[in-house]
Amino acid sequence: MKSLMIQGAKIIATGSAIPSFKLSNDEMSKIVETSDEWISSRTGIKERRLLTEKSQSINDLAISASQQALEKASMDPSEVDLIILATSSPSDLFGSASRIQFEIGAKNAVAFDLTAACSGFVVGLVTAFQFLQTNTYRNILVIGADVLSQWVDWSDRSTCILFGDAAGAAIVQSCSSIHNSILSFKINTDGKYASHLSISYEKSLHKLSVGNLKLYQGAFKHVYMNGREVYKFAVSQVPLSILSCLEASNMSVQDIDWLVLHQANERILTAVAEKLSISSKKIISNLSKYGNTSAASIPLALDEAIKEHKISDNDIVVIAGFGAGLTWGTIILRW
Ligand code: COA
Numbered sequence: 001m002k003s004l005m006i007q008g009a010k011i012i013a014t015g016s017a018i019p020s021f022k023l024s025n026d027e028m029s030k031i032v033e034t035s036d037e038w039i040s041s042r043t044g045i046k047e048r049r050l051l052t053e054k055s056q057s058i059n060d061l062a063i064s065a066s067q068q069a070l071e072k073a074s075m076d077p078s079e080v081d082l083i084i085l086a087t088s089s090p091s092d093l094f095g096s097a098s099r100i101q102f103e104i105g106a107k108n109a110v111a112f113d114l115t116a117a118c119s120g121f122v123v124g125l126v127t128a129f130q131f132l133q134t135n136t137y138r139n140i141l142v143i144g145a146d147v148l149s150q151w152v153d154w155s156d157r158s159t160c161i162l163f164g165d166a167a168g169a170a171i172v173q174s175c176s177s178i179h180n181s182i183l184s185f186k187i188n189t190d191g192k193y194a195s196h197l198s199i200s201y202e203k204s205l206h207k208l209s210v211g212n213l214k215l216y217q218g219a220f221k222h223v224y225m226n227g228r229e230v231y232k233f234a235v236s237q238v239p240l241s242i243l244s245c246l247e248a249s250n251m252s253v254q255d256i257d258w259l260v261l262h263q264a265n266e267r268i269l270t271a272v273a274e275k276l277s278i279s280s281k282k283i284i285s286n287l288s289k290y291g292n293t294s295a296a297s298i299p300l301a302l303d304e305a306i307k308e309h310k311i312s313d314n315d316i317v318v319i320a321g322f323g324a325g326l327t328w329g330t331i332i333l334r335w
Helices: 036-045 060-071 099-102 116-131 193-194 229-247 266-276 294-306
Strands: 010-015 021-024 047-050 082-086 112-116 139-147 165-175 182-189 201-207 212-218 260-262 317-325 329-333
Touching: 010 047, 010 060, 010 099, 010 116, 010 294, 021 294, 060 099, 060 116, 060 139, 060 165, 060 294, 082 099, 099 112, 099 317, 112 116, 116 139, 116 165, 116 182, 116 294, 116 317, 139 182, 139 294, 182 229, 193 229, 229 266, 229 317, 229 329, 260 294, 294 317
Parallel strands: 082 112, 082 139, 260 317
Antiparallel strands: 010 165, 021 047, 139 165, 182 329, 201 212, 317 329
């Protein structure tokens, strides 16, 4: 444990990875009764990437995204102090972060998984800031990765059309407090509505022949979603969260250069922008190509925006995630 002097933190590099297999809406309509017109008009999604190789897992995507970020930062993996893997679809319920730590050669890093569904990357970044600001660690790799194609019911047209697989990663580094790029953040949870979006565990009785001992074991079900309620939650809470963060950093909506929202649905992006009276030109959107990639969506969108040279130094970037839990959160960054 090092000194508790407050430091700043900065994202110094990003990376992302998507599976090569692409499923268009027309192809989707051969799996369930739907159409390109229905999916596009209600969600803005045109196609999604799916992990189709039996030998591949979320780890492959997360490793590839992490290696890209390390390369961009010209950082040796041994310099990483902590790896946070935000995911709801690990390859191992005990956690996948330690496998990634080994595979990328981050031999000095502590590694753990963090589950906060589609808000996972935001919660992961906020967690990383705490370790950086207290000077506990210097370099943290935050990964958002999900393969929800493995958890949707491919006969349920109300959910299977929405999700895609991907990973995104960011390297966050401590810096002097003067150069701190994290201007404010806010994360929230409302467990009262957890049942609106879940992959619940269903138990059944396993009788054991030892006295009266009763044991229950089971399996996880598929993604369940009350789409209308989730939609209402997102368009009401996300603008409030962003406004509260802006206020905390003495800023207004006019100061925002880029809005990087969780890529769930184009209609949600538009509704949030309208509520904030922010130009749609400032919204980063790539969900037409990938669908909702859960914890991966924000780092994937961020990485693409950086590759396309949209985000420049000193831009004010607002990142906001929302999803199961229900959880939501905002971070305001000066790039
Ligand atoms: N293709 C064609 N028809 C479909 C369909 C599909 N893929 N999915 C549902 N339908 C049908 C329903 O069966 C229903 O038919 P009915 O009226 O005959 O019963 C009709 O379309 C309307 O269904 P509904 O679920 O009310 O649609 P909606 O207008 O609410 O749109 C969502 C559905 C999912 C697009 C919308 O609720 C949404 O975007 N919610 C937010 C979801 C989200 O972003 N979740 C992730 C957050 S992290």
